Amino acid sequence: MYQLHIEPKVSETDALGHINNTVMPVWFEAARTPLFRIFNPELDFDNWHMVVVGLALDYRRQTYYGRPAEVRGWVASIGKSSIKLAEHLYQDGELCVVNEAVYVNFDHETQRSRPISDAQREALQQHLKEDS
Amino acid sequence: MYQLHIEPKVSETDALGHINNTVMPVWFEAARTPLFRIFNPELDFDNWHMVVVGLALDYRRQTYYGRPAEVRGWVASIGKSSIKLAEHLYQDGELCVVNEAVYVNFDHETQRSRPISDAQREALQQHLKEDS
């Protein structure tokens, strides 16, 4: 599991009094740094390979300023050159947003996807959701 | 169809040289003002009813700073109290991102969804995608 503790910001609220829905993709992406390091240990942008191809957000509860929130994420499945992520946003012990993200291991030079290596696969498996 | 012309901003790029993926929900939401007006002609936040419950983004091409982009959106279907939207982001004549959004007509006082009125339904139908 990868996790990110979040302190919501005033600038992330909107005039309806909650955190605006466009902020959740920002929080989920921020939580993925441990995954980005698997493909790019130095987090060097000239050597970046993880490219998002899909997001599916399911908003279940409003989220608020003034109380901590938390992203919890898992690798849901590992394909030949892509991975699927399952991500939850919690606040006050309640599940507020569920996200599913798909990333491709992309080679910017050839402009094509490239296979996930065995070492990468092993590191990703540390983030698989355990059955229990 | 609802439309929004967009001039991408430097602050919307990321270090990979493209518009960051978290910007697209912002652009799509910005294009929905004509729909928000159907449920709330004065765009008054004390009388707001459209609440997002789902987004599904399919990223097909990178988007760039320095060239105009455009959102084109349609009402895909109208339920009893919810609507489904189909949205496209174009740049340089190419389809870059496809989004599907679901909104509920929500009553903040009762904290429950409420039926879409006939007048609202008629206004929404102006944005239906024509078969052709």
Next chain:
Amino acid sequence: MYQLHIEPKVSETDALGHINNTVMPVWFEAARTPLFRIFNPELDFDNWHMVVVGLALDYRRQTYYGRPAEVRGWVASIGKSSIKLAEHLYQDGELCVVNEAVYVNFDHETQRSRPISDAQREALQQHLKEDS
């Protein structure tokens, strides 16, 4: 002193490879929650009094993704109904951005500023920069 630990996000970088300059006001505002609580312990938006009237940002060094950063802020001076804040952004032990912010204690009902109370003044003084 008020402080905020920051993990820069990919979405906060821009295509020049650094954190975009428009992000710093976001980080500095986020660090002010302890001050906001002095005027509004419940952080209730219906009872909000701190309104920004000025920011002056001095950008000295680039800031980067992949390394923690930190805001350190102080109350620089306390007037009859306004306060001046001095804020620093550090990364890798280097001072990257200096900010000066001015806030007014504002009463939204009367639409006028209102005096800072003795209790508020005392709480603000805990954040004064010590001479040394």
Next chain:
Amino acid sequence: MYQLHIEPKVSETDALGHINNTVMPVWFEAARTPLFRIFNPELDFDNWHMVVVGLALDYRRQTYYGRPAEVRGWVASIGKSSIKLAEHLYQDGELCVVNEAVYVNFDHETQRSRPISDAQREALQQHLKEDS
């Protein structure tokens, strides 16, 4: 004068019901594309030279969603290798925010500022505020 028409977004409001103060640096930066082109006609990030070194924002009135706004900017002065910009944000015919920005013509290879050329100076002078 450089200008930018703005349609404020829901995501740019905050829970106090106005456009959040951190949005104004984003709008002002977006309006500077004509200046960026003077130093970099192709807006190519590998050949970017305009680096912000200071912003000074003076917030005079609240700004709102649902009504157009406009940035109007001028080159206030042109130094050997830097320029000072004066920028105004208007909404409903009222001056809402005044900004002063300082940019340096920077050479990323040598990591030093470099002189503004005669051709650049002439182009910048088209944006000088006329006395009248």
